[in-house]
Amino acid sequence: MTRHGITGAVIRPLHGILLAFPIALFTFALFTDIAYLNTAEIQWTNFSAWLITGALVFGGVAGVFSIVDLVLSLRREGSRRAILHVFALALAWVLGLINAFKHSQDAWSSVGAFGLILSILCTILVMVAGWTAYADREIVR
């Protein structure tokens, strides 16, 4: 198999699967944050804490893939979009890390306005990262 063959057959799908996790988990953490703020039912913020942690773990691995991909594709067309993708994912990850610490505070302090804002930002950024990862994929190839 050629290098492109391996990339297309294994690396890209794997990257896609990994990237699906932070997209889904950050988004659901936003939902569970809203549920907590509406109900003060502590289990919702527990869910958020684990969802954010999962998003960081899988998002971190996906980010490594993205960076390698960016380095390999720097000289090619479309690298601006790849830069935007890496930037959005990296920013989502850093804000997600801060949000993980925020969610480690106790009871109402585990979310509050700051946690909600971080969850919203993480969700938007990870959506941008997902969008830029796949938009016009065929043309790049």
Added chain:
Amino acid sequence: MIRHMLAASALALTVAACGNASDPKLNQTGANPDLPRINETLVPAMKISPPTGWNGETPTVPQGFTVTAFATDLKIPRQMLVLPNGDVLVAEGRGGNAPPMRPKDVIAGVIKKQGNTKIKGGNRITLLRDADNDGVPELRTVLVENLDAPYGMAYIDGSLYVAEQGALVRFAFQPGQTGIATSPETVTALPSRLNHHWTKSMALSADGTKLYVGIGSNSNIGERGLAVEEERAVVWEIDRATGARRTIATGIRNPTALAIEPTTGLVWSVVNERDELGPQLAPDYLTQVRDGAFYGWPYSYWGQNVDPRVMPQKPEMVASATRPDYALGSHVAALGLDFARDGGFGGAFSSGAFIGMHGSWNRQDPSGYKVVWTPFTSGRPAGPPIDFVTGFLKDGKARGRPVGVAFDPAKRVLLVADDLTNAVWRIAPAS
């Protein structure tokens, strides 16, 4: 890029955690402690004092006193009881069965473990007999084993009461006995679900008819949900004869030791307050356990100072909160309390309370790690606490961590259980 961002965020978090140093000018002891503003940080301050050995040294005691190791190689000694014949009982063990709820619980658990002994708890009571009072027990034996995290103990009229983490049990027992073969009888079950704070402290009422049992909260500040806080953060009064119980105080976060003030016969407690509001909040305290009083937890601390972390808030509960009698300092982790009786050590140490402080984790400048003396006049605290046994912390490392304290008026000695050294220290007037 990610690496740079990681470095930047790590730096930001470090700054966030260290940005709240203690203000040494604040006086955090006595009836009117200075309370700074709430200062929550993204990363809670976690300053673990790593354990180290004594290397032949001993704790520091005031001029005119001597300190020796009364017993060593124990298995997590906690509370002690001096029997009418002078024998000393030491409850050993560790309880708690709260599963981690969040990633934080897993991580914090690993970190806090660094400051504790690696020895497995004994779940037993050891008897020490030093009849000739030379500081060396002639007899050391395991009185009873296979207990479930024993902590509080009391003896009266042929009954030895032991507060395990899930039940108050009674053994038929006569002082002088060195072993117990009979199985215990359960006086009453104690709240044991989760047991985030598992210690069940105990004191016998002055008239000998009632047992007071302190039951700690099931969380720092309700982060496990308030449903699991039913009959937690309370003091029970249990009728010895019937096992019937009555909740006499509520909102008393973690009453880790109870004792009867000898001149008034009233029950007092040392109480551990909440964490993660800053290095100087909230002060742990010593208080008379007033019948019917609500001490604020979780809604407020030191009387009516609202804790914003509890939702929904309960202003009507805050308004009813009783202010404790005497602050001991923030995060000192007071775990031991006993009153001097029959003239105590005399002089400045005639009337008052000895308080064992296990030591802090939730502040960068460690607090506690000592035994203090709080003078009492007419049954009330009178004056600032005085360091009585120190030297547990040296060069940022913990050589020992005091837990229970027991004053023996007949022998005029103070015993201090130390669950890091796994020893009992004996402090006596130098003869």
